Amino acid sequence: MFKLTYTDILNEIKNKTGLSEEDINSRVNKKLALLSDLISKEGAAHIIANELGVKLFPEYSDKKLKIKGLVPGLNFINIDAKVLSVFEVRLFKNEKREGKIASMIIGDETGISRLVIWDTKLIELIESGKIKDNDTISIKNAYCKENNNGLELHLGSKGGIIVNPENVVINEIKHSRIVNQKQIKDLKENEIADINGTIVQVFEPRFYTACPECNKKAEMTNGVFLCNEHGSVLARETPIVNFFLDDGTDNIRVVCFREIANKVLNNNFAKIRENPSEFDIIKNDILGRQVKVTGRVNKNAMFDRLELTAQNIEELDPKQLIEELNKEN
Numbered sequence: 001m002f003k004l005t006y007t008d009i010l011n012e013i014k015n016k017t018g019l020s021e022e023d024i025n026s027r028v029n030k031k032l033a034l035l036s037d038l039i040s041k042e043g044a045a046h047i048i049a050n051e052l053g054v055k056l057f058p059e060y061s062d063k064k065l066k067i068k069g070l071v072p073g074l075n076f077i078n079i080d081a082k083v084l085s086v087f088e089v090r091l092f093k094n095e096k097r098e099g100k101i102a103s104m105i106i107g108d109e110t111g112i113s114r115l116v117i118w119d120t121k122l123i124e125l126i127e128s129g130k131i132k133d134n135d136t137i138s139i140k141n142a143y144c145k146e147n148n149n150g151l152e153l154h155l156g157s158k159g160g161i162i163v164n165p166e167n168v169v170i171n172e173i174k175h176s177r178i179v180n181q182k183q184i185k186d187l188k189e190n191e192i193a194d195i196n197g198t199i200v201q202v203f204e205p206r207f208y209t210a211c212p213e214c215n216k217k218a219e220m221t222n223g224v225f226l227c228n229e230h231g232s233v234l235a236r237e238t239p240i241v242n243f244f245l246d247d248g249t250d251n252i253r254v255v256c257f258r259e260i261a262n263k264v265l266n267n268n269f270a271k272i273r274e275n276p277s278e279f280d281i282i283k284n285d286i287l288g289r290q291v292k293v294t295g296r297v298n299k300n301a302m303f304d305r306l307e308l309t310a311q312n313i314e315e316l317d318p319k320q321l322i323e324e325l326n327k328e329n
């Protein structure tokens with residue numbers, strides 16, 4: 001698909017929407033700025049085309065992408081990667097169909113991603129042990145989707161895999177997931193995003209009793225804790241912490257559960273559980289901290305506002321922050 005040049009895509013959008021060239025260029029530039037250096041100008045133009053509902057002509061291509069260049073909605077992707085971890089083939093069943101599904105984590109020099117395989121013939125390659133950890137694979141005609149863990153590659157019936165192709169070398173793997181880098185003002189419901197910001201308010205942690213199997217809330221019924229899925233369980237106490245993250249464009253409430261909540265509390269969960277007044281002291285260390293939050297944007301229906309459910313939080317050191325800001329300019 002990346003055979004299309006920027007001008008090709010621009011013309012296609014222009015012809016199908018009637019938007020002016022300046023308008024399309026400015027949308028593309030805004031998207032580029034938002035996603036920092038995660039994508040090419042062509043990639044940004046592909047996203048704009050998707051957003052506007054413009055179908056770019058499907059075309060097979062020999063050009064290879066790197067994992068960093070993945071964009072949700074992109075089709076006909078060819079990628080060389082190293083297999084980092086093959087998962088067991090599972091059975092799935094939904095309203096439409098049932099069958100087998102295989103998945104693995106793959107990586108290249110620019111990042112890692114999950115590869116999901118729906119094609120029966122390709123799944124056989126895994127079941128027969130022809131694809132193993134540490135193999136190099138050439139992936140053909142994959143498509144990219146966004147899921148809970150970031151961007152994923154999917155292989156359907158048109159997809160292909162060549163195992164350990166000649167003349168393909170994958171150097172050192174960069175172990176980072178490819179996630180949208182966003183500003184708070186641009187967040188949209190249901191997307192996964194990385195946001196750099198400052199913790200400007202933090203609320204007293206609450207605790208709930210959770211099923212040790214699935215971490216969902218377990219309710220006390222007739223003297224035992226019941227999980228909807230796992231029945232009677234030995235529930236354990238689990239913290240929830242909410243804070244406000246501000247990135248200069250806006251602020252958003254971030255909801256953290258379990259280990260991530262404990263991380264926000266500087267691992268003081270047990271201490272605060274024992275003596276809630278400890279929170280007032282610990283709070284002072286939390287406020288003003290600069291963090292990178294990876295999370296899913298959810299709509300809180302009761303308050304009609306967007307919130308972020310954190311999947312990961314990393315401390316940002318100021319040096320790294322400056323580097324990232326420089327990249328954007």
Ligand SMILES: [Zn+2]
Binds near residue numbers: 211212216227228
């Ligand atoms: Zn459970």
